[in-house]
Amino acid sequence: QVQLVQTGGGTVQAGGSLTLACLASGRLFDHYGMGWFRQAPGKEREFVAALNWNGRRPLVVDSGKGRFTISRDNAVNTVYLQMNNLKPEDTAVYYCAADWDNWDSTPNTAPQYAFWGLGTQVTVSS
Numbered sequence: 001q002v003q004l005v006q007t008g009g010g011t012v013q014a015g016g017s018l019t020l021a022c023l024a025s026g027r028l029f030d031h032y033g034m035g036w037f038r039q040a041p042g043k044e045r046e047f048v049a050a051l052n053w054n055g056r057r058p059l060v061v062d063s064g065k066g067r068f069t070i071s072r073d074n075a076v077n078t079v080y081l082q083m084n085n086l087k088p089e090d091t092a093v094y095y096c097a098a099d100w101d102n103w104d105s106t107p108n109t110a111p112q113y114a115f116w117g118l119g120t121q122v123t124v125s126s
Helices: none
Strands: 004-007 010-013 018-024 032-039 046-051 068-073 078-083 092-100 120-125
Touching: 004 092, 018 032, 018 092, 018 120, 032 068, 032 078, 046 068, 046 078
Parallel strands: 010 120
Antiparallel strands: 004 018, 018 078, 032 046, 032 092, 068 078, 092 120
């Protein structure tokens, strides 16, 4: 079992940057793959980025490539999402997710993750 506590988020103007952090409690953080998802009002939850246990297989949604970077620090049980050049369409509630990493490939759908944070709002104004 792992609990996820998210920090970061907020309101930023278009072109700005934000970093989200997700702290995992419990043991064996380095056995979990981590992901970020987001959900805008009236829309389904969508994949943003994910990273396997050792950080060697990052996956980022096409709309975030070149702007979003996912990373992790297993020493402090934390995964990060650095977001640069933010756009109004990035506005959403962002969720951290975790799942035991026995992945053959990096999962990019919500049902593939067992544990979730409570979400943090990111608002990008134009």
